[in-house]
Amino acid sequence: MIRIDSVTKRYPDGTVAVDRLSLEIPDRSITVLVGPSGCGKTTTLRMINRMIEPTEGTISLNGADLQQQPVTTLRRSMGYVIQNAGLFQHRTILDNIATVPRMIGWGRRKSRERAAELMERVGLDASLAKRYPYQLSGGQQQRVGVARALAADPPVLLMDEPFSAVDPVVRKGLQDELLRIQDELGKTIVFVTHDIDEAIKLGSTVAVMRTGGRLAQFAPPAELLSNPVDDFVEDFLGADRGIRRLSFFASEGLELTTDPVVRVDATAEQLAAPDAPYLLVTDAEGRPLGWAEPGDLTAGDIVAEGLLPYGRPFVPGADSLRAALDCAVLSPTGWAVAVDAGGRVTGVVSQQAVGEAIRAAHSAADTGDARAVGPADIAKVAP
Amino acid sequence: MNVLDFVNAFFSDSAQWHGYDGIPQRLLEHVQYTLMALGIAAAIGLPVGLLTGHTGRGGNAVAFVATAARALPSFGLLVLIAVVVGIGLLPVMIPLVVLAIPPILVTTYEAVRSVDPAPVDAARGMGMHEPDILLRVELPVALPLVLSGLRSAAIQVVSTATIAAYVSLGGIGRYIIDGLYQRDYEKVVGGATLVALLALATLAVFWAAERLAVSPGVRRR
Numbered sequence: 001m002i003r004i005d006s007v008t009k010r011y012p013d014g015t016v017a018v019d020r021l022s023l024e025i026p027d028r029s030i031t032v033l034v035g036p037s038g039c040g041k042t043t044t045l046r047m048i049n050r051m052i053e054p055t056e057g058t059i060s061l062n063g064a065d066l067q068q069q070p071v072t073t074l075r076r077s078m079g080y081v082i083q084n085a086g087l088f089q090h091r092t093i094l095d096n097i098a099t100v101p102r103m104i105g106w107g108r109r110k111s112r113e114r115a116a117e118l119m120e121r122v123g124l125d126a127s128l129a130k131r132y133p134y135q136l137s138g139g140q141q142q143r144v145g146v147a148r149a150l151a152a153d154p155p156v157l158l159m160d161e162p163f164s165a166v167d168p169v170v171r172k173g174l175q176d177e178l179l180r181i182q183d184e185l186g187k188t189i190v191f192v193t194h195d196i197d198e199a200i201k202l203g204s205t206v207a208v209m210r211t212g213g214r215l216a217q218f219a220p221p222a223e224l225l226s227n228p229v230d231d232f233v234e235d236f237l238g239a240d241r242g243i244r245r246l247s248f249f250a251s252e253g254l255e256l257t258t259d260p261v262v263r264v265d266a267t268a269e270q271l272a273a274p275d276a277p278y279l280l281v282t283d284a285e286g287r288p289l290g291w292a293e294p295g296d297l298t299a300g301d302i303v304a305e306g307l308l309p310y311g312r313p314f315v316p317g318a319d320s321l322r323a324a325l326d327c328a329v330l331s332p333t334g335w336a337v338a339v340d341a342g343g344r345v346t347g348v349v350s351q352q353a354v355g356e357a358i359r360a361a362h363s364a365a366d367t368g369d370a371r372a373v374g375p376a377d378i379a380k381v382a383p
Numbered sequence: 384m385n386v387l388d389f390v391n392a393f394f395s396d397s398a399q400w401h402g403y404d405g406i407p408q409r410l411l412e413h414v415q416y417t418l419m420a421l422g423i424a425a426a427i428g429l430p431v432g433l434l435t436g437h438t439g440r441g442g443n444a445v446a447f448v449a450t451a452a453r454a455l456p457s458f459g460l461l462v463l464i465a466v467v468v469g470i471g472l473l474p475v476m477i478p479l480v481v482l483a484i485p486p487i488l489v490t491t492y493e494a495v496r497s498v499d500p501a502p503v504d505a506a507r508g509m510g511m512h513e514p515d516i517l518l519r520v521e522l523p524v525a526l527p528l529v530l531s532g533l534r535s536a537a538i539q540v541v542s543t544a545t546i547a548a549y550v551s552l553g554g555i556g557r558y559i560i561d562g563l564y565q566r567d568y569e570k571v572v573g574g575a576t577l578v579a580l581l582a583l584a585t586l587a588v589f590w591a592a593e594r595l596a597v598s599p600g601v602r603r604r
């Protein structure tokens with residue numbers, strides 16, 4: 001555990017970048033520091049690997065004050081990833097990743113083998129090994145940065161806005177990759193971002209900081225969304241925090257119906273049977289084709305082109321209530337389509353039913369507060 | 384007679400090609416003076432430039448020293464030192480070293496300063512020691528500029544090393560000074576041509592050094 005204990009950082013020019021900050025960063029999970037630009041996130045992060053020394057207060061790692069070990073030893077036990085990756089442009093990708101293993105005395109061969117292993121882990125093609133950084137895209141460079149930080153298998157990973165400089169699509173890929181890697185490796189990650197969506201997506205716990213370097217709220221994302229501690233946090237979360245909170249509710253409980261689902265080769269009787277305003281037509285394998293009003297369908301003559309679009313289906317279990325609601329809202333009929341992992345329709349659900357599920361989920365979360373919000377004991381609020 | 388005839392006459396005189404006053408001997412002497420001056424200047428300019436560039440401290444001092452050194456006339460310095468310490472290698476070396484230090488020092492300083500701070504920050508954050516950061520992260524990236532500073536210094540020293548002949552030493556300057564004294568323009572033009580060729584050869588050496596020493600990742604080719 002990394003324990004930050006009433007730490008203040010005052011720069012020589014008098015700027016107070018961090019003000020009496022206390023945080024307990026749990027092991028083996030992602031803790032996100034988020035807040036507006038200039039609120040002291042980078043300063044806080046860099047005090048953890050002693051790139052910056054606190055003016056007051058102490059930081060300890062597993063109970064030992066950071067000051068107790070040589071600064072290079074400390075830094076070698078913490079991977080460090082920065083915004084523009086900061087790759088060594090004179091070294092190949094493989095040698096960039098092998099830097100720390102080489103530095104701590106592994107042989108060249110072993111270091112390179114390890115580097116090759118990490119390229120695979122972060123989703124880089126082995127053919128990039130001999131390239132130089134300038135030959136890679138921004139997203140690929142950032143992956144190299146992550147691989148380089150992980151190379152010597154440090155227990156701690158410090159990441160300062162690592163995905164801020166890439167476009168949204170690439171960023172999403174990198175975030176998913178980080179979550180996947182974290183599932184496999186279980187590092188203690190401190191992740192800095194100014195993007196609240198990123199914080200909510202990645203963080204097990206999120207520390208919201210306000211300008212002046214003070215902690216506003218320290219809580220798991222679901223609690224942040226349901227109980228913002230003050231106006232600042234609420235504003236920072238944005239207008240649609242209610243919708244976003246739905247990401248934390250499972251869509252499994254939704255009651256699906258298969259009544260309005262018909263196959264493209266349905267008989268006239270089958271078409272007439274359901275008592276529903278719309279029918280969802282599937283192909284012979286059960287994949288959705290589109291919606292239609294019962295009267296518009298003629299048995300034996302259903303063409304996919306004539307149907308209403310079905311929007312974007314959701315996968316109960318894998319997707320959240322937010323995805324289900326999104327589906328229902330996007331669907332021209334107001335019904336969301338549920339599919340299995342293979343894309344075959346398992347049922348449909350109305351906006352109304354989704355709405356009921358949301359209300360049920362909210363009341364369950366509110367009564368079972370402690371369970372829903374996680375480790376409430378580590379949540380601390382700035383004075 | 385035009386210049387080309389002088390050049391032709393100078394190089395086709397077989398007497399020029401051997402003996403203590405032959406072209407090979409004079410070239411060798413010239414290259415020796417150049418290498419020696421350049422070596423001393425680099426031994427001073429490179430470490431000082433690298434360290435000041437790395438720490439960011441002493442930039443003003445570097446600029447001041449460089450400007451002051453540039454203001455000193457090489458020939459004046461030669462005469463002055465020759466008067467003080469007498470004739471020999473020292474009055475030749477000092478002005479050449481003084482001439483070579485500013486381009487090496489200033490360019491090296493600037494080269495290290497202009498290295499992208501992000502990889503340096505990353506290196507420090509991963510626990511690299513400062514000397515390694517300078518030599519393994521900053522220098523490889525700064526190398527093209529550092530080499531260009533050495534190259535300007537080398538070119539200037541090659542041309543200026545002709546002054547060695549004023550204090551009775553050898554080098555290609557002998558042809559020029561003796562030629563002027565004897566009103567033998569064939570010698571003067573021949574000597575000047577040799578200096579120009581040597582300068583071209585210097586460029587070639589640096590071109591090759593850059594190809595060999597600078598990483599393709601930095602050259603971006």
Ligand SMILES: Nc1ncnc2c1ncn2[C@@H]1O[C@H](COP(=O)(O)OP(=O)(O)O)[C@@H](O)[C@H]1O
Pocket residue numbers: 011012013015016017035036037038039040041042043044
């Ligand atoms: N070296 C420094 N000297 C003086 N002020 C600094 C220095 N570094 C950062 N600051 C100031 O400290 C505050 C916090 O900076 P920083 O930690 O970089 O914020 P963030 O990463 O949240 O954007 C800002 O007001 C910034 O201008």
Ligand SMILES: [Mg+2]
Pocket residue numbers: 041042043
């Ligand atoms: Mg920052």
